[in-house]
Amino acid sequence: MNFTEIANNRQSCRAYDSGRAVESEKLNAILETARLAPSACNGQPYHITVCRGEAAKKVGEACMGMGINRFASDAPILLVLSEQDYVKTAAFGAKVKKNDYRSLDIGILAAYITAEATAQGLGCCILGWLNDGKIREICGLNAPIRLVITIGYAADETLREKKRKPLSELVSEVE
Numbered sequence: 112m113n114f115t116e117i118a119n120n121r122q123s124c125r126a127y128d129s130g131r132a133v134e135s136e137k138l139n140a141i142l143e144t145a146r147l148a149p150s151a152c153n154g155q156p157y158h159i160t161v162c163r164g165e166a167a168k169k170v171g172e173a174c175m176g177m178g179i180n181r182f183a184s185d186a187p188i189l190l191v192l193s194e195q196d197y198v199k200t201a202a203f204g205a206k207v208k209k210n211d212y213r214s215l216d217i218g219i220l221a222a223y224i225t226a227e228a229t230a231q232g233l234g235c236c237i238l239g240w241l242n243d244g245k246i247r248e249i250c251g252l253n254a255p256i257r258l259v260i261t262i263g264y265a266a267d268e269t270l271r272e273k274k275r276k277p278l279s280e281l282v283s284e285v286e
């Protein structure tokens with residue numbers, strides 16, 4: 112798949128084939144691609160915790176509530192993206208320029224992970240609705256939990272029509 116094909120094929124997967132495990136080569140490919148994600152000052156101010164088995168079930172449950180993310184514990188793998196400290200130069204830039212580079216870095220990381228998962232034929236979903244305290248406890252982390260990504264084989268691979276703003280609304284030009 113080239114990048115355009117990956118972008119067209121990636122969609123949030125909210126129903127997983129719970130009986131089908133993810134091959135470790137595929138998970139490794141995702142993690143290797145995640146390693147290549149760019150970040151401010153190349154600081155990579157994040158950590159990825161791979162959750163499987165009981166931990167995956169518990170983290171999935173910690174992403175549920177008010178009827179949201181009920182599917183989260185059906186995925187065989189959950190990746191927890193937590194914050195790490197900025198490197199000094201990025202911390203300086205963030206302060207002087209009042210820009211939250213770390214959130215941008217974690218967003219780009221999530222984009223790389225979901226793109227590679229798609230290229231590997233897997234379904235995935237980014238979860239921002241999560242219980243920070245519970246996930247810290249389950250994963251033994253002492254840092255803000257920013258995103259969780261569910262990964263597994265989709266129960267239904269039908270591609271949905273993408274609903275997006277038209278380019279006319281999204282893009283403008285100045286000369």
Ligand SMILES: Cc1cc2nc3c(=O)[nH]c(=O)nc-3n(C[C@H](O)[C@H](O)[C@H](O)COP(=O)(O)O)c2cc1C
Pocket residue numbers: 121122123124125180236237238239240241273
């Ligand atoms: C930062 C972020 C947080 C999200 N949180 C959730 C979530 O908690 N639960 C969920 O089902 N989808 C979540 N999504 C998925 C979006 O709803 C989804 O990407 C968007 O509606 C576009 O649909 P698509 O991914 O199928 O193209 C999140 C996406 C992003 C980027």
